[in-house]
Amino acid sequence: MRHRLDLQIGPVAFRLGSAWCEPLDVLARLYEPYPAPRDRICDFTVRLEPEKPWRRFVRPSVAIKGDYVLPDAAPMALAHGLLAAEMGMNLQMALGQKRYLLLHASSAEKDGRAILMTGESGAGKSTLAALLGERGWRLMGDEFALLDVASGKLLPFPRAVSLKNGAIKVMEAEVAPERFGPRLEGTPKGVIRHMQPNREAIGRMAESARPALILFPRFGQAPAIRAVGAAEVFMRLTQASTNYVNLGRRGFDALNRLIAGVPALAIDYPDTDTAIGLVEDFRQELAA
């Protein structure tokens, strides 16, 4: 591959190869404060390559390849190369991660206690985690939470936060402009802008935390809180996991252990400030 960039995000190292320099340049800026993987040894390889040789120059189109691929993944425009790289890394995690139970969830930590937020896309889990990360919590991840099957602890995966549509404005009001990537218009998910986590999130990305609370947030509803029973939490989390089945017995045991030890709540919220307030209340209750 012509261009190479190695990235360390939490416990996972990626090797990215690309036929073009642009996607990796943007990525390198976004991930500038992150440490380099030790000895350039990486867990996963992602390749951004032209779909056909001539598509490197003519109407460049980026095919997402790597150790693990989806056979029918659609190629992307070069202008969205950053998104292609992100999707490539997500794919490696979703299909190839066998060490941790992978939950499609955001997470944040304060005083050693981690909250785990999961829900359908649009529920607001990424925005909530990103906001908490700017308001005294440590952002652990906006997309994937890694549950260590051996220790039962959560590991951070603080990749650049992928903000979509309305969430972009919310965070732009909160965070310095130099921590943002380029605005990507017209992607399959609308407008996307990436935000670099703050120094604390990056500096402590090797630090695990004990899960203390599972939240199922839902944005745009009148405020409501409901306790969720163990069976429902179990079902929801198996659905939120990409590798639960693959891990077999180890996945089952890890999930059971998590659910037995941690309360779970579904919260409906009309605006993000309400949700942040609720989360703070829960934290103080747990601490008491």
Place this chain on the structure above:
Amino acid sequence: MRNARLLVQVLRDPASAGECDWSGLVSAARAEQLIGSLAFRMADRPVPPRVAEIFEAARFDAAQARTQALWEAEMARRALAPLGVPMILMKGTAFHAADLDASVGRSVGDLDIMVPRRSLDEVEAALLQAGWEHVKAAEGYDDGYYRQWMHELPPLIHRSRDRMIDIHHTILPLTARPTPDAQAMLDASVKLENGLRILCPADIVIHAAAHLFADGDLAGGLRNLWDIDRLLREFASPGFWRTLAERSRLHQLRPAVARALRLSNRLYGTPVDRSLAGRFGLADRLFEARLLARNGWGQERRKLLRFAFYLRGHWLRMPPLMLARHLWMKARRPA
């Protein structure tokens, strides 16, 4: 890593790994479906911490794949038990069921079974009854082609477990020039303690060789050749080489078996019977280059060579007129 030589080298001699391009090695091994085998080969070797973690995860994954493969075999056994038809496990699932050395770290995709050709209809019906479904519409050119000319039925997939099953009645397409003796394979098959059946040792090797060198385009061939290496090392004995020679003649697959022996010896250092293997020649070099056409980014290399082997695969599969008709049919309709 410009080709897969390092991967072959490390599989052959784990002690030779030392300071190597670990990221490249891991990517190439994943692309060739050899990461599990590599992880077990390297289990007792000193490797950098991250590599040790990658290998450990690969070993867990392989154990899970084994459980799933054996469960799938058991499901098929239960579905077919009432018919009283012999069901013979093939390829990866057979290695696992019999606990052969070739099963160590071996990934398994589809379940491959062999049944007598006369029983195909009732076997297919019983599987459909038990939750398997056709992957493609059970009519049209592809379906008809499979049923008339192939060595297997069109694949079925299980509705809830999402796993494929290939039902073979012989080991090569009926259009291929060699005609293996399927009945002799069934007759010589071996019953395992767990009630499952596999081919006899010589036929297992012959099937692996036929699959790699008398059919298809050698994609993913390093893994299949690794199977052959492990099988030959485990089965090797004077009697075995004699049986292998006899049965490969019976199945008209002596050239494929000889080539398998030569390449396995060349790449993995497998001890082989020299008289059966013959001399490593010019054509073998092309096969070697094709097998190694994978770089340290996991990319396939040597496009032209790969294309030549693709054409060869089709050429072996059908006589020229039939090939022309087949490609015409394929070209006439949208992919």
